[in-house]
Amino acid sequence: MNVKIIISVILVVVAGLIIFQFLSSQSQNDSVTSYEMERLDIKSLFDVYGINNEYTMKDGKRSWTNMKFELNPESDELYNELRYDSNKKTVVIYPILTESAYYDEHGYYSYYKEECDETCLTVQIHSGDNQSLFNSSGIGFQILKLLGYETLSDIDVDKNPKILDKYDKVILLHNEYVTKKEFDAITNHPKVIYLYPNALYAEVKIDYWSNSVSLVKGHGYPEKSIGNGFDWKFDNSKLEYDSDCTSMEFYSIENGFMLNCYPELVIHKNQYLLKTIKEL
Template identity: 45%
Template sequence: MICSILIMLSVIIILKTGSSDAINTTNDFEDYRITQMPETRFFEKYEELSAPEKTAVVYPILTQTAYSWGGIHDFYMGRCEECLEVKIEEYYDPIFSVGAKSFRILEFLGYNVIDDIDIDKNPGILNNFNSVVLLHNQFTTENEFLAITSHPNVIYLYPGALNSKVKINYEENTIILERGPGFPDLDIIDGFDWEYNNSDMTNNTTCEDWEFYQIKNGHMLNCTPEEIIQNNENIIKKIKQLSEN
């Protein structure tokens, strides 16, 4: 199936570039493949990099929702004053703000996928997994926060996780910001007053000196790996190693 997809994409690029530009087709395709389909880079090393048993990735559907137009992130950015409640998006739409490339790669490698709502409704679901990988799960409920921070082996792949507390109105299918950086008081740094808040590392997107450092219930990465992870199998190997510990 992967081969068929690659062939189809090659044909599309050839049609778009035209015969006079055919000499650039290979480079164009490689650029497209890495940026839009980062998971395919690891096809040949699937067995080596594939997920350990009982390891889950938590998809940040609440963060995806908060970053939608007119969402809570727009309130944080000062773009609106009444964006404290927003309708939960129905489908996964991996974007940069949730850690899209990491999600695509880890899902491709066979990691189990659950999401914020799964944990909020049933915090005990995490007991089914030996290890839990977080993406940019910035916006979480109290149920989710407590479940994650009490799990013995969490890999915090993106800085800034768990820094904004929201509640879910299941009748209206919305999330409502309860507490976060600068809200409701300007002196608030973290929605949960969490001692391991590492939001100050978020802007390190080059990850030149990346490393995982240990905290009480797992390990945190010291940078945002959204770009580097598609070209660095060592990070993926490290995630697997930490998941197996």
């Protein structure tokens, strides 16, 4: 067979394989990102949807474990009062390392319950796809993002701690598990809003090669007597169990303000809280 014909056939086959792989990849991505939404009748400043029938039953009622929040077109005037002020450079840090710590099936909390050994103290870093998880402040993150706030993740700050120097104000969520570099960058910033108690509680380290995060110190490890892994004097973890926030208020510390309750269940319906976050 002519050499040119052979080369042409090979090129056609290779091109076909590349196209097939691309289409397969697109199909997989579509299946991952597709979801079904059900409009929920929930008191909120935003439209609320349940995702993929992910809920649990309690007292005959559905408690949704995956919710998506969207702007209500009829509330533009309200949102204008609450939206991010571009004159005040502000960023929100999504606690992806905390999400990973809580939601690995055989992870940190299995170790804490003495259901497995120290091998459970290294978990894979999650993708952050389910941004309504209570312990990683997913609802709070969604709401602030809808209101136009810029966002980073723990990983962004760990890779480049100086990135926070670009911002006048940093909003921290339930970033319970952070690296030492992230802890230093946050505590050295002049203005931080510690929106969720129990932030900066345990030190972890990231292995970017294996895309994993491991507990280093804190939360009763490596000794049960250890609480805060950074021995941080402003630790306010005792306040995290108040999720009703009926006596909500901010109080000041050296480099910012802390909220005295865990606002995950109320942030999407509390106009006063969202306006205070903007104005602090």
